[in-house]
Amino acid sequence: MALTRDVPFTSYAEDPSIARAAAELSRLSDYRAPKVDGRVTPATVFRGGTRGDLRGPFVSQFLLRDVQYGTLRVPQRHDTVRRGQDFLTGFEEWRAVQEGGRVPPIRRDHVNRRYLRNGRDLANYVHFDALYEAYLNAALVLLDLGAPFDVGNPYRHSANQVGFGSYGGPHLLSLVTEVATRALKATWFQKWFVHRRLRPEAFGGRVHAHLSGLRDYPMIDREVLDSEAVGLTRERHGSHLLPQAFPEGSPTHPAYASGHATVAGACVTVLKAWFDESWVLQDPVVPNAEGTALEPYRGDDVLTVGGELDKVAANVATARNMAGVHWRSDFTEAVRLGEEVGIGVLRDHVRVHHEVASFGLTRFDGRRVSV
Incomplete structure (x- = not known):
């Protein structure tokens, strides 16, 4: 979902990143979501x-x-935010937010509403x-x-x-x-x-720490660690952290x-x-x-x-x-x-x-x- 935030819903049928997402989700052993003939499709994904x-x-x-x-x-x-703007993709930035650090609010376009x-x-x-x-x-x-x-x-x-x-x-x-x-x-x-x-944000920190050699989390499932989406996130952002849409990340409750x-x-x-x-x-x-x-x-x-x-x-x-x-x-x-x-x-x-x-x-x- 984080990798496909900017794909228009009307383009799901032909977008290659959506097709890759559907294919990977189809391969997961316990993905509980709508499928067609046992597979996630661009018409059912998310x-x-x-x-x-x-x-x-x-x-x-x-x-x-x-x-x-x-x-x-x-x-x-609605007002909108800038395309491609994700947060907490660097480990130091991520850790600062986990420790309660304050961040500037996201900038919203109140003029060009969509x-x-x-x-x-x-x-x-x-x-x-x-x-x-x-x-x-x-x-x-x-x-x-x-x-x-x-x-x-x-x-x-x-x-x-x-x-x-x-x-x-x-x-x-x-x-x-x-x-x-x-x-x-x-x-x-x-x-x-x-x-x-x-929260997924915190779990993403464990995935990053494990794959980066910072700390060992042996209980993380191999399907997560070997995920194509995790690898693509590393290529795009330079870390295995889950890209957040909000600069402050998750709320502070479970x-x-x-x-x-x-x-x-x-x-x-x-x-x-x-x-x-x-x-x-x-x-x-x-x-x-x-x-x-x-x-x-x-x-x-x-x-x-x-x-x-x-x-x-x-x-x-x-x-x-x-x-x-x-x-x-x-x-x-x-x-x-x-x-x-x-x-x-x-x-x-x-x-x-x-x-x-x-x-x-x-x-x-x-x-x-x-x-």
Whole structure:
């Protein structure tokens, strides 16, 4: 991911570095990610594992469409950072950050804003996003489109009543933020009281130390030490360290579970329960290679609310991996933790409200559940 941050998602099919990445990942003995006939392909590389993740453009429609925020119409064009700018690729620089050294903040281009087009853009997005931003925006997009609510909503079929503080738009918008903070607390318990998992940045330091003869780490798997990506990193940067997208490297709390992924799981679960997941999003779009404009999506895949909600969760969680601060399983397992938080909150709401209501949703593993 670090070596391919600047490759446009729309160029994955023909880019040689993406083809090499897919080929190496296919050779790994325990790589748990989507494959076609047992192989990772440019069409599946770096994607999540749900059906929605594997359909259509890499980036979810909820990260591309304009957001109607009250009387504001907000295009999702983001500030960007310089192409090819990676950090902590020298051992002394890396060690200084491990010891708490301060670094200048990354410089962002606030003038030439772009749609999310590659891994570096996505990494920059999750460097500065408000934690539930993508899902609040998704809720606003769906409300603006008039997407139908789930059939269990008590007001969906009423001719003379509408939901508002309960089972209406205001209820949903506050619920997305409510589950976000609960998910974050669940994550922090896992991080500090259960796992205390090493960050990829720190593990990259061990790989570099071992291959450079600074220190012996005999437990590092040979598939890591012999990795083509590790060798290419040495050629490009002069070290075996994992190139970071952020000058300060990883956050100072443990890797598992990913806070972004847990919040994504909780928020997306609420949104999938609230709306009709099967509703088709019309006129899908994709950014051009430079991210300066949106173009119509020309593929054959039908993009649904449920599929694109799963995809936005994967996009945000994967973006943290693309930045170099999380592992893939920090994403794939943490969204399920967030899912449990979201379902628990939905159960509470069904119990305490006066209306007779229910929610149906598709879990990340494909099972249908009813609350």
